[in-house]
Amino acid sequence: MSAQNKSMSTQEVANRLVSLCRQGQVLEAGQELYADNIESREPENSQMPGLLTGKQAVTGKGKQFAEMIEAQHEGKISDPLVAGNHFAISWWMDVTMKGQGRTQMDEVIVYEVKDGKIIKEQFYY
Amino acid sequence: MSAQNKSMSTQEVANRLVSLCRQGQVLEAGQELYADNIESREPENSQMPGLLTGKQAVTGKGKQFAEMIEAQHEGKISDPLVAGNHFAISWWMDVTMKGQGRTQMDEVIVYEVKDGKIIKEQFYY
Numbered sequence: 134m135s136a137q138n139k140s141m142s143t144q145e146v147a148n149r150l151v152s153l154c155r156q157g158q159v160l161e162a163g164q165e166l167y168a169d170n171i172e173s174r175e176p177e178n179s180q181m182p183g184l185l186t187g188k189q190a191v192t193g194k195g196k197q198f199a200e201m202i203e204a205q206h207e208g209k210i211s212d213p214l215v216a217g218n219h220f221a222i223s224w225w226m227d228v229t230m231k232g233q234g235r236t237q238m239d240e241v242i243v244y245e246v247k248d249g250k251i252i253k254e255q256f257y258y
Numbered sequence: 259m260s261a262q263n264k265s266m267s268t269q270e271v272a273n274r275l276v277s278l279c280r281q282g283q284v285l286e287a288g289q290e291l292y293a294d295n296i297e298s299r300e301p302e303n304s305q306m307p308g309l310l311t312g313k314q315a316v317t318g319k320g321k322q323f324a325e326m327i328e329a330q331h332e333g334k335i336s337d338p339l340v341a342g343n344h345f346a347i348s349w350w351m352d353v354t355m356k357g358q359g360r361t362q363m364d365e366v367i368v369y370e371v372k373d374g375k376i377i378k379e380q381f382y383y
Contacts, residue, residue, distance in 0.1 A: 214336050214348040217364035219382040221346040223339040239342035241368055243382055257344040257368055 140249025147213035147220040147244070150251070154224075155210050160199060163192045168250035175256050191254075204229040218246050265374025272338035272345040275369070275376070279349075280335050285324060288317045293375035300381050316379075329354040343371050 141149065146166055153162035173191040175181040181198075185191050207227040213220040221243045229235045240258035244251050266274065271291055278287035298316040300306040306323075310316050332352040338345040346368045354360045363383065370378035 211339050214339055214346060214366060216348040216350065216366045217383055219366045221339060221348070221366045221368065221382075223341040223346070225341065241339060241341045241344045241346045243346065243366055243368060245382070257370070258342055 141246075142249075143218050143220055143246045144213075144215050146246045146249060146251065147215050147222070150244070151210055151213055151222060155208075157205075160192065160195055163188075163195050166251050167191060168247065168252045171251060172253045173256075174254070176258060179256075179258075201230050202228050203231045206235070220244050220246070266371075267374075268343050268345055268371045269338075269340045271371045271374060271376065272340050272347070272369070276335055276338055276347060280333075282330075285317065285320055288313075288320050291376050292316060293372065293377045296376055297378045298381075299379070301383060304381075304383075326355050327353050328356045331360070345369050345371070 150162050150166055153159070153165070167188045169188050170186065171188055171191050173185045173194065175183055177183065181194065185194055205226060205228050209225045211223040213222050221241060223239070223241050225237070225239045227235070227237050238258065240256055242257070243253075243255045245253040275287050275291055278284070278290070292313045294313050295311065296313055296316050298310045298319065300308055302308065306319065310319055330351060330353050334350045336348040338347050346366060348364070348366050350362070350364045352360070352362050365381055365383035367382070368378075368380045369376050
């Protein structure tokens with residue numbers, strides 16, 4: 134981190150993201166931590182759009198996903214693995230999706246941080 | 259994991275990879291755990307080839323990298339984060355590269371496992 138600014142380190146961004154998401158503040162985490170030009174990438178075989186760019190589009194995706202959840206029964210987010218300007222977390226959830234019934238989801242997410250903001254996120258499931 | 263075979267679970271593959279690499283058996287880990295059709299992806303901005311496919315090509319890359327290291331002073335590999343058929347580790351090393359002097363490298367690596375073998379690896383640095 135440059136001494137010229139007070140932006141959060143990768144570790145600080147990672148801790149803040151995990152903390153907010155564990156409290157269920159997933160959309161708030163995006164509002165606070167996504168860079169304006171964030172790129173969000175889903176797996177190739179996903180039903181979700183493969184690549185979205187821009188804070189509005191990516192927070193919109195999160196909101197859409199949240200609205201598909203009828204009930205969250207349990208969730209578990211790992212502590213972050215931090216390396217340089219990247220960090221990874223694992224996220225497990227047991228949810229009932231509207232019209233699709235109960236399901237368990239398990240994913241790894243890798244984030245890239247620049248100037249205290251998340252500029253990339255990549256989902257693996 | 260299917261009950262029809264005895265291939266290792268994602269957790270078992272992750273543990274085995276970490277265990278071998280912590281012992282310095284990085285090339286042996288590839289020989290044992292890579293699928294024949296492994297895909298290995300480096301970051302877009304890397305000096306390394308972006309995408310290599312096939313066990314021979316990918317183990318060759320590992321060998322080439324190992325040969326560029328003059329001395330390894332310290333290394334640290336995290337415990338794996340496992341989610342479904344993916345896992346992530348962080349890897350930090352303090353090395354002297356031939357002709358390039360001493361440097362610290364810090365990366366996140368995400369692996370995808372199928373039938374007890376690693377079919378994809380993606381480096382982030």
